[in-house]
Amino acid sequence: MFFHIVLERNMQLHPRHFGRDLRDKLVSKLMKDVEGTCSGRHGFIVAITGIESVGKGLIRDGTGFVTFPVKYQCVVFRPFKGEIVEAVVTMVNKMGFFAEAGPVQIFVSNHLIPDDMEFQSGDVPNYTTSDGSVKIQKESEVRLKIIGTRVDATEIFCIGTIKDDFLGVISDPGANP
Amino acid sequence: MAEKGGKGYLPAKGGKSALKSPVGQDDRSTKSKKGKKVQFEYEDSVESDTPKSNGNADSVKGSWGKGGKGDKVPNGTKKPAVKTHSPVDRRLEQEIPQNSTCLMDCEAAEILQGIQEQMVFLSQDPDIKLPVSFDKGLTYAKRAENYAKPQTVKKILEPLKKHGVSDSEICLIANISPESVDEVFALIPALKPKIGKLRNPLKICLDELSNLKEALAKLKDAA
Numbered sequence: 087m088f089f090h091i092v093l094e095r096n097m098q099l100h101p102r103h104f105g106r107d108l109r110d111k112l113v114s115k116l117m118k119d120v121e122g123t124c125s126g127r128h129g130f131i132v133a134i135t136g137i138e139s140v141g142k143g144l145i146r147d148g149t150g151f152v153t154f155p156v157k158y159q160c161v162v163f164r165p166f167k168g169e170i171v172e173a174v175v176t177m178v179n180k181m182g183f184f185a186e187a188g189p190v191q192i193f194v195s196n197h198l199i200p201d202d203m204e205f206q207s208g209d210v211p212n213y214t215t216s217d218g219s220v221k222i223q224k225e226s227e228v229r230l231k232i233i234g235t236r237v238d239a240t241e242i243f244c245i246g247t248i249k250d251d252f253l254g255v256i257s258d259p260g261a262n263p
Numbered sequence: 264m265a266e267k268g269g270k271g272y273l274p275a276k277g278g279k280s281a282l283k284s285p286v287g288q289d290d291r292s293t294k295s296k297k298g299k300k301v302q303f304e305y306e307d308s309v310e311s312d313t314p315k316s317n318g319n320a321d322s323v324k325g326s327w328g329k330g331g332k333g334d335k336v337p338n339g340t341k342k343p344a345v346k347t348h349s350p351v352d353r354r355l356e357q358e359i360p361q362n363s364t365c366l367m368d369c370e371a372a373e374i375l376q377g378i379q380e381q382m383v384f385l386s387q388d389p390d391i392k393l394p395v396s397f398d399k400g401l402t403y404a405k406r407a408e409n410y411a412k413p414q415t416v417k418k419i420l421e422p423l424k425k426h427g428v429s430d431s432e433i434c435l436i437a438n439i440s441p442e443s444v445d446e447v448f449a450l451i452p453a454l455k456p457k458i459g460k461l462r463n464p465l466k467i468c469l470d471e472l473s474n475l476k477e478a479l480a481k482l483k484d485a486a
Contacts, residue, residue: 087434088371088404091363122394132371132400133378133393161366161374163400170439170450172406188403189396229439231450251449252441 087169089162091128092138095120098151099143113137116156126237129164130189163188165232165244172256173246175226178211185228191243194230198247200254220255227256365434370413372404407440411475419471426461428454440476441469 095116103111117134124130141155165171165187173185173192182195196205196213203213203222212223222228230253234245248254366374379401382393420433428436432451441447444465448455 087431087438088366088368088400089363090366090374122396124396130396130400132397133375135374135378161371161400162363163396163403168451168453170435186399189399252446253450 087164087166088132089129089164090135090159091162092157092159093128093131094155094157097154097156098146099154101150101152104152109140112140112154112156116158120158120160124189124241126239126242129162129242132161132163132189134158134160163190165190165192165235165242167232167235169232170229170253171232171246172227172229175222175224175228178205178213178223180205180207180211183213183222185230185246191241192230192232192246193244194228194246194248198233198245198249200249221258222255223258225259227258229253229256365431367413367416367434367437368404368407369411369416369437372401373413375401375404407438411479415475416472419475420468422464423461423468426464427457428461436468437472440472442473444469 097112097116097119099108099112099115116137120131121134122131136159138157138159141157143152143154145152171187171192173187175183175185176191177184180196182193182197182199185192185194199213199222200215202215203220204216206212206214210223212221214221228248230246230248231250232244232246236243236245375397378397379393416437417433420437423433423436424430432454435451436447439446439450441450444462447465447469448458454461
């Protein structure tokens with residue numbers, strides 16, 4: 087889910103950037119440093135929407151760099167347990183399938199796929215029901231529930247399930263119209 | 264890697280075994296004594312940034328580093344906090360970052376679209392580039408092709424607030440675009456305790472959303 091949040095960061099600026107464009111340089115550096123990153127606590131920082139305040143700079147001893155505390159507003163994408171997302175399948179194998187919802191990768195284990203769906207290997211690996219009416223393959227859209235999250239320094243990885251009611255395939259690229 | 268108060272994990276020894284363990288089972292009760300750490304945090308597991316109201320706070324906070332407390336029940340006399348009536352609800356609120364506002368996908372799409380349009384002017388500076396996660400986020404937010412204005416959708420779902428539905432749950436309902444009330448209660452179990460007083464207002468909201476969607480689809484076809 088997307089959130090709008092205010093974060094704070096200490097930005098270091100080299101003295102060569104000082105001058106009348108100091109604030110612009112600070113904002114550019116912030117955008118370069120922060121946009122596209124992921125933190126475990128806040129999720130993926132998708133875009134900065136505004137600068138709330140720039141505090142007073144503090145000269146660091148010995149280097150001449152100046153540290154500015156910057157408060158900024160941003161849009162973050164953070165999945166959480168219990169959330170229902172619509173993801174696109176990126177890879178299918180006998181252990182389950184991987185899907186992507188925005189910048190987040192989700193894995194659905196074969197244990198969390200309905201029992202009536204079996205893995206079919208081949209050129210296009212997929213999970214199919216016994217009557218062939220429902221198929222999960224690459225590029226299929228599925229609705230799943232996130233049941234677990236793992237965070238590390240740079241990304242969030244989730245475990246999902248489609249074994250509950252109202253979960254499963256939304257659209258299948260290989261289906262007949 | 265566990266941040267302070269964050270959602271760190273440590274892999275279980277038999278990598279696949281964590282995945283193969285049944286969902287919703289009480290893994291903690293079998294693993295807690297051995298000090299094993301759960302690889303992924305399942306829906307029923309208890310981890311929190313904020314103290315639980317029933318006083319299990321200390322054991323909850325202390326458990327991350329040790330990994331041994333598992334169920335976080337001090338004396339074993341009470342059931343774990345997660346089993347009380349709205350565990351998912353409490354977890355939703357815990358999971359959500361503090362000082363943040365939930366955004367519906369249509370709201371996020373509007374904001375990100377605006378930023379993308381501004382990039383046309385900023386693109387002269389080769390140093391400023393939109394990250395990959397921006398494109399993925401925008402594509403995801405626009406996936407429903409919901410042409411309704413976020414303010415309209417919010418207004419339609421506003422009456423649910425006075426029945427105890429939180430902002431995050433309202434955003435979740437808007438993102439799911441459910442077709443029936445049963446779908447909402449199945450996908451958001453936290454609302455089940457309020458099923459009695461929520462059923463009618465929810466039906467009204469869903470009918471209005473459905474009418475709005477139909478009207479917009481007709482407008483789009485006519486255009």
